[in-house]
Amino acid sequence: MGGDVLNDHLLSVVTLGPTVFAVLLLFIPMRWKQVHRVVTLFTSIVMFAISTRLWTGFDPNLPGFQFEEKFAWIPMFGITYHVGVDGISLLLVLLTTLLLPVVVLAAWSLDIEHIKSLHITFLLLTTGMIGTFVALDLFLFYVFWEITLIPMYFIIGVWGGPRRIYAAVKFFIFTMAGSVLMLVAILYLAWFHHQQSGVWSYSYLDFLRTAPLLPTTGGMFAPGLLVFASFALAFAIKVPIFPLHTWLPDAHVEAPSTGSVILAAVLLKMGTYGLLRFNRALLPDAWEKLAPVLMVLAVIGIIYGALVAMVQPDLKKLVAYSSVSHLGFVVLGLAAGTQASTQGAILQMVNHGLTTGALFLLVGMLYERTHTRLIDRYGGLAGVMPIFTGIFLITTLGSIGLPGLNGFIGEFLILAGSWAEHPVAVVFAGLGIVLGAVYMLWMVQRVFWGPVHITANHGLPEINLREIFVVAPLVVLVIWIGVHPNTFLEPMEASVRLLLAR
Amino acid sequence: MLTPTHADIVSIAPELILTIAAGLLLLVEAFLPRFRRLLSGLTMLAITAAVWARLSFELPGEVWAGMLRIDQLAAFVDTYILIAAFLVVWMAGPFMRRSDSECGEFYALILFATVGSMVMACSVNLLPIFLGLELLSIPLYVLNAFLRRHEVSVEAGLKYFVVGAFASAFVAYGMALLYGASASTNLVEIGRQATELGFLNPLTAVGLAMVVGGLAFKLALVPCHAWAPDVYQGSPTPVTAFLSVVPKGAALIVLLRIVEGMHLLQISPRWVLAASIVAVASQTLGNVVAIVQRDIKRMLAYSGIAHMGYALVAVIVSGFDGGTAVLVYLAAYTLMNMSAFACIAQLSEREDRPHLISDLSGQGYNRPVAALALTISLFALAGIPPFIGFTAKFAVFRAAVNEGFVWLAVIGVVNSLISVFYYVRVIYVLYMRPLPERKPDYGFSLSICAVASVAALATLLLGIFPTAVLAAAQSAILGLVR
Numbered sequence: 009m010g011g012d013v014l015n016d017h018l019l020s021v022v023t024l025g026p027t028v029f030a031v032l033l034l035f036i037p038m039r040w041k042q043v044h045r046v047v048t049l050f051t052s053i054v055m056f057a058i059s060t061r062l063w064t065g066f067d068p069n070l071p072g073f074q075f076e077e078k079f080a081w082i083p084m085f086g087i088t089y090h091v092g093v094d095g096i097s098l099l100l101v102l103l104t105t106l107l108l109p110v111v112v113l114a115a116w117s118l119d120i121e122h123i124k125s126l127h128i129t130f131l132l133l134t135t136g137m138i139g140t141f142v143a144l145d146l147f148l149f150y151v152f153w154e155i156t157l158i159p160m161y162f163i164i165g166v167w168g169g170p171r172r173i174y175a176a177v178k179f180f181i182f183t184m185a186g187s188v189l190m191l192v193a194i195l196y197l198a199w200f201h202h203q204q205s206g207v208w209s210y211s212y213l214d215f216l217r218t219a220p221l222l223p224t225t226g227g228m229f230a231p232g233l234l235v236f237a238s239f240a241l242a243f244a245i246k247v248p249i250f251p252l253h254t255w256l257p258d259a260h261v262e263a264p265s266t267g268s269v270i271l272a273a274v275l276l277k278m279g280t281y282g283l284l285r286f287n288r289a290l291l292p293d294a295w296e297k298l299a300p301v302l303m304v305l306a307v308i309g310i311i312y313g314a315l316v317a318m319v320q321p322d323l324k325k326l327v328a329y330s331s332v333s334h335l336g337f338v339v340l341g342l343a344a345g346t347q348a349s350t351q352g353a354i355l356q357m358v359n360h361g362l363t364t365g366a367l368f369l370l371v372g373m374l375y376e377r378t379h380t381r382l383i384d385r386y387g388g389l390a391g392v393m394p395i396f397t398g399i400f401l402i403t404t405l406g407s408i409g410l411p412g413l414n415g416f417i418g419e420f421l422i423l424a425g426s427w428a429e430h431p432v433a434v435v436f437a438g439l440g441i442v443l444g445a446v447y448m449l450w451m452v453q454r455v456f457w458g459p460v461h462i463t464a465n466h467g468l469p470e471i472n473l474r475e476i477f478v479v480a481p482l483v484v485l486v487i488w489i490g491v492h493p494n495t496f497l498e499p500m501e502a503s504v505r506l507l508l509a510r
Numbered sequence: 511m512l513t514p515t516h517a518d519i520v521s522i523a524p525e526l527i528l529t530i531a532a533g534l535l536l537l538v539e540a541f542l543p544r545f546r547r548l549l550s551g552l553t554m555l556a557i558t559a560a561v562w563a564r565l566s567f568e569l570p571g572e573v574w575a576g577m578l579r580i581d582q583l584a585a586f587v588d589t590y591i592l593i594a595a596f597l598v599v600w601m602a603g604p605f606m607r608r609s610d611s612e613c614g615e616f617y618a619l620i621l622f623a624t625v626g627s628m629v630m631a632c633s634v635n636l637l638p639i640f641l642g643l644e645l646l647s648i649p650l651y652v653l654n655a656f657l658r659r660h661e662v663s664v665e666a667g668l669k670y671f672v673v674g675a676f677a678s679a680f681v682a683y684g685m686a687l688l689y690g691a692s693a694s695t696n697l698v699e700i701g702r703q704a705t706e707l708g709f710l711n712p713l714t715a716v717g718l719a720m721v722v723g724g725l726a727f728k729l730a731l732v733p734c735h736a737w738a739p740d741v742y743q744g745s746p747t748p749v750t751a752f753l754s755v756v757p758k759g760a761a762l763i764v765l766l767r768i769v770e771g772m773h774l775l776q777i778s779p780r781w782v783l784a785a786s787i788v789a790v791a792s793q794t795l796g797n798v799v800a801i802v803q804r805d806i807k808r809m810l811a812y813s814g815i816a817h818m819g820y821a822l823v824a825v826i827v828s829g830f831d832g833g834t835a836v837l838v839y840l841a842a843y844t845l846m847n848m849s850a851f852a853c854i855a856q857l858s859e860r861e862d863r864p865h866l867i868s869d870l871s872g873q874g875y876n877r878p879v880a881a882l883a884l885t886i887s888l889f890a891l892a893g894i895p896p897f898i899g900f901t902a903k904f905a906v907f908r909a910a911v912n913e914g915f916v917w918l919a920v921i922g923v924v925n926s927l928i929s930v931f932y933y934v935r936v937i938y939v940l941y942m943r944p945l946p947e948r949k950p951d952y953g954f955s956l957s958i959c960a961v962a963s964v965a966a967l968a969t970l971l972l973g974i975f976p977t978a979v980l981a982a983a984q985s986a987i988l989g990l991v992r
Contacts, residue, residue: 084980085908122875147904151895158889161934165942173942177934184894184930188923191904195911195919202912 014058019075019091022059022105023138026051030131033124041123045116048127052108055134059105066098068499071506073144073213081148086198086208090144095503096354097141099496100281103361104137104274106481111266114369114478117376118264120167130270133159137274141281146194147210150187153242153282156275157183160267168262175255175262182255186245193238196231197222197290212285219290220510224297236294239287240302246279249302249339250309253332260328265372268324272331272368273361280338280357284350288342289507295345303343307433310336310440318447323371323381326451327364330407333440334360337422340437344426350504351497352421358496359414359489363407366482370400373475377468383451388460389468396471397456399479404452406486408445414489514574521573521580524560524588525625531556532621539614546612550603553617557596557624564588576696577635579989583837586986587631587763590841594755595624597848597961602748604955605855609657609746616656619649620752627760636685636695639764643681643728646757647674654745654753660862666744670753673737677727684720687713701771710778718781721768728761729818730811732791739803742811746861750807751851754814755844762821766836769828770990775913785826786918792819793925801932805864806854809932810847813891816929817843823918824906831909833987834980835902841979842902845972846890849965853884856958859950867936872945877952879959881940883966890969892933893926898973905980 014021029051036043066074073092081089093101111130120126136159139152157180165176197219198210204218224232245252256276260268283302288295313333320326338360341353373396374389375381390397406413409420419441427434460466489496519526535552538545569581578584599620606612626645633639651674655667685695691713692700704714723734730738742750768774774781796816803809821843824835857873857880858865874881890897903926907919972979 082977082980084977084984151900154895154900158894162941165938173938176942177931177938180934181927181931184927188927189920192907192911192916192919192923195904195908196916198908199912 014061017077018058018061018065019093019142020077022055022062022101023091023135023142025055025058026108026131026134030128030135033128033131036124038122038124044124044127045112048131049109049112049116051131052105052112052134056105056109059102062093062098063102066093066095066499068095069502071095071502076144081145085147085210087147087210088145089148090211091139091142091148092144093142095500096284096507097281098499099354099358100141100274100277101138103277103358104134104141107270107273107361107365108134110365110369110478110481111269113474114269114372115264115266116474120264122166125162126167129159129162130266133163133270137270137278140278144212145210146197146212146215149212150191150194153187153278154184156278160271160275163267163270164259164263167264167267170262171258172262175258178255179259182245182252186242186252189238190242193235196235200231215290216510220292222291222294224291224293232291232294233297236287236291236298239282239291240298243279243282243287244305246282247276247335247339248279248332249305250312250332250336251305253309253313256332257325257328260331260368261322261324265324265368265375268328268368268372269365272327273365276331276335277357277361280335280342280353283339284342284354284507288345289510292510299343299345302339303430303433306336306339306343307436307440308336309333310340310437311443314440314443314447318443318450321382321384323374323383323451323455324368326383326447327367327371330444330447331360331364333444334364334407336440337419337437340426340433341422344422344430344433345508346425346429347501347504347508349422349425350508351500352418352425354500354504355489355493355496356415356418356422359406359418359486362482362485362489363403363415366403366479366486367400367407369479369482370396370403373471378465383454385462386455386465387462388456388458389465390456392460392465392468393470395476399471399476399483400456401452402483402486403479404448406490408448409441412487412490414486414493417489417493517570518573520567521570521578523563523567524592525628527560527563528556528621528625531559532618532625535614535618535621539618546614547607549612549614549617550599553599553621554596556621557592557599561589561592561596564592572634574638576698577638578629578632579634580632581986581989583763583986583989584632586837586982587759587840588628590844591624591627591631591756591759594752594759594844594848595620597852597965598748598752601751601852601855601958601961602746604957605746605748606656608953608955609861611657611746616653619653623649623653623752624756627756630760631763633764634697634767636688636697640678640682640685642760644678646760647678650674650749650753650757653749654741656749657746657861660744662744662862663746664744666741669737669744670741673727677724677734679724680720680727681724684717684722684724687717687720691717697767697771701768701773704772704777708777710772710781715778715780718768718772722765725761725765726788728757729765729822730758730815731788731818731822732795732815735792735795735815738811738815739808742814743805743807743864747807747851747855747858751848754810754847754851755840758814758818759840759844762818762825762836762840766825766828766833767990769825770833775826775828782826785822786915789819789822789826789918790921792816792822793922794819794928797925797928797932800929803932804866804868806867806870806936807865809867809936810850810854813929813932814847816925817891819925820903820906820922823910823915823922826918827909827913827915829909829913830984830987830991831905831912833990834983835905835909837983837986838905838976838979839902841983842890842898842969842972845965845969846887846897846899849883849887849962849969850891852958852962852965853880853887856880856955856962857884857950857952859952867939869950870936870939871943872940873952874941876945876949880962883962885937885940886966886969888933888936890973892930894930896973897969898976898979899969901973901976901980
């Protein structure tokens with residue numbers, strides 16, 4: 009790779025690079041497990057290093073898309089390969105590239121079959137996720153969106169727990185169920201754009217001009233509302249918004265912990281990102297009409313997720329339901345639609361990725377040691393594994409929104425931004441925060457405090473150096489965002505302002 | 511008396527090459543049986559020559575006194591039929607050798623059927639269409655029953671014969687009525703009269719219904735689909751592959767020519783309604799019944815019924831977008847099916863037993879190449895990007911939405927969703943189930959594996975870079991819609 013390619017096609021390199029390396033891995037013999045690990049880790053670190061140039065080269069004062077690349081792809085339909093990042097997608101892209109080396113390192117010690125395929129699927133998945141965040145052509149977006157399904161299906165189904173096939177198929181069908189109607193909506197938008205302008209295009213920037221013209225009056229079946237609903241269904245299943253969340257606990261529990269990390273940290277964000285990028289920006293009138301529905305569902309999700317999490321006997325399931333609750337906050341922030349709440353929601357997407365990602369990693373480490381995830385099989389681990397306990401505690405506190413850590417900033421911005429217009433929702437959401445503290449701290453109490461009542465747990469090994477390296481970047485960011493959130497809020501401010509102005 | 515001109519002869523060079531080759535193959539079989547192993551190679555050579563002839567000679571347009579139209583559309587359809595035949599023959603060699611049934615007649619019959627479908631697709635006149643249909647069908651009756659020591663194969667041949675004869679009778683009677691109504695056997699003339707009239711007179715309507723009904727048998731559209739599962743299951747797998755794409759392609763092109771020529775979308779709301787019902791019923795029945803199949807060939811038969819339902823949507827929409835979508839769909843469907851059936855031929859122990867999906871357990875790691883090719887073709891059939899199956903469905907639904915058939919697009923995508931269920935099930939059996947105690951004894955054939963890999967790779971690459979196929983389809987369809 010010459011310097012020029014890197015400068016001119018930085019975003020494409022970041023997006024498609026992992027796939028190129030995945031193809032390379034195909035040609036390395038299956039037996040050489042260590043080579044696969046090293047090559048994938050190397051790839052992911054290089055990819056992260058390259059992606060940091062997006063951060064350093066990003067001009068926070070420009071609201072529009074940067075690092076844009078545009079080529080004709082299927083010219084007869086007006087489809088282009090068009091990518092770019094703005095302040096909204098920048099953080100999500102970096103979150104994805106950061107998590108890849110983390111999960112590769114986390115999976116290092118796993119003595120499982122088919123290491124080669126695991127790494128290939130992770131690399132392909134990364135391309136799909138980054139592509140979803142940077143695509144500026146709706147056809148391209150749809151392709152990347154759907155591509156993520158296949159590797160995740162294999163990750164859950166091949167390397168998952170005992171009910172993995174059920175969970176994998178459920179994941180596949182649910183997500184696909186959401187996205188097929190989105191395809192029709194995209195086709196409809198393209199047709200409408202052609203009606204309005206006489207040009208065939210699937211470009212996001214073109215749709216920004218014509219899609220808001222879709223009529224939203226005239227009853228439930230107004231085209232604008234139907235298109236909105238088609239997009240919203242796809243994203244709501246992915247987020248997942250109550251009551252479409254039932255695939256999530258199954259997928260999380262059965263997926264291997266590295267898969268859960270990617271699923272929780274990035275894949276779910278594709279849903280909230282889509283809501284903001286497409287539903288909010290393309291269909292502002294319909295958004296105004298239907299945002300209250302989203303808000304009600306978000307608040308129900310916050311409280312429901314927290315209540316269900318509270319009674320879970322299984323650590324992973326607890327964290328999974330806490331995701332439903334946390335993403336309720338994100339949707340609430342988006343639905344309220346003020347500058348502060350939206351920025352808070354975007355930051356909260358990153359926060360959730362960091363804390364829940366770290367929690368799944370830590371739970372995975374516990375599982376590797378004890379081969380159980382049941383909370384009552386632990387107890388008193390603080391005395392056995394003090395460093396591990398410390399890290400776990402920081403992450404938990406970040407997750408429940410202790411001031412000084414990341415969750416506080418996100419939730420505060422969301423609630424403060426929503427307060428003026430929607431005080432009732434904020435009150436209920438505030439209740440969700442309290443419940444969140446309850447189930448998380450209760451879980452910590454049962455796992456780490458008290459006496460060690462399972463004798464085998466006396467000999468649990470402390471977190472090792474590799475594992476510290478795995479979670480360290482996440483914990484550092486948890487604290488960094490808590491202490492100095494402006495580093496992350498500034499780049500998105502102009503883009504959010506532009507998007508909300510439409 | 512028609513005296514063929516030079517242009518007439520040259521225009522059917524590919525058909526002539528294949529016919530002569532078929533005759534030679536029979537002679538080789540009769541006099542030099544020692545060289546039997548070379549037969550499939552020779553057949554492939556002949557097909558390559560035919561492709562070369564079609565692509566390098568100029569396309570004269572109407573020839574043989576307006577019977578055939580050799581234009582871009584003919585070139586597109588011929589090329590894809592020939593590619594399908596090439597892949598079939600490539601995998602048939604080792605397959606027939608393994609089943610101890612290899613002989614020259616097999617390849618000759620394949621070539622005759624290929625010529626028949628090419629004639630059918632190039633005709634703009636009812637007579638050569640019928641000739642092509644028969645030339646296509648009769649060899650297939652024999653080919654289905656080619657493994658004559660296996661009951662299922664004989665059953666398939668007999669079923670296809672009975673149903674096929676029935677369908678031919680329908681088509682012939684319908685053509686007679688069309689001729690009676692318009693005093694012409696020329697599709698262009700029949701179409702012009704219908705368009706000028708602005709509606710279908712009763713005689714034309716009945717004739718049309720019978721012709722379409724007969725073609726629907728070939729396409730295995732609901733309610734003419736019942737033969738498909740048994741015939742697919744019983745035929746030798748390469749023949750199933752041939753049967754699943756070539757006759758369907760030829761029949762769809764004939765249908766498209768009729769629909770486009772008569773402007774049925776504009777003049778006959780009743781046709782639109784009836785065809786929509788058939789399309790929706792085919793998709794729904796095909797996909798729902800496929801879910802409960804345990805034999806993968808039967809599953810693909812039902813999936814084929816559903817796929818022709820999608821393709822029929824594009825025929826209904828017709829016009830430039832719809833026509834393009836039909837062609838792209840055919841090209842995509844051919845590649846996906848070839849790859850899938852090659853994989854089935856590869857992952858098969860005995861031909862007289864069902865090819866149970868559960869027998870594929872754990873083959874993802876035991877036979878990685880064939881399993882990967884099968885996975886790719888199934889994801890493609892399910893319409894998941896970045897494979898060409900997605901591009902084809904995209905083209906179909908795009909055409910439907912652009913013509914105002916949003917509801918057909920919605921039903922189509924919902925059906926795609928249903929189909930995901932059974933395609934994905936095969937994939938989890940391949941990769942997520944352990945190998946059984948008794949490992950199935952699958953033979954290995956480089957040629958079959960090559961067919962599977964080439965077709966799967968094409969499915970992937972053309973899915974990512976579909977421009978060439980789309981451009982070819984668009985310029986081909988321009989000659990039809992003008």
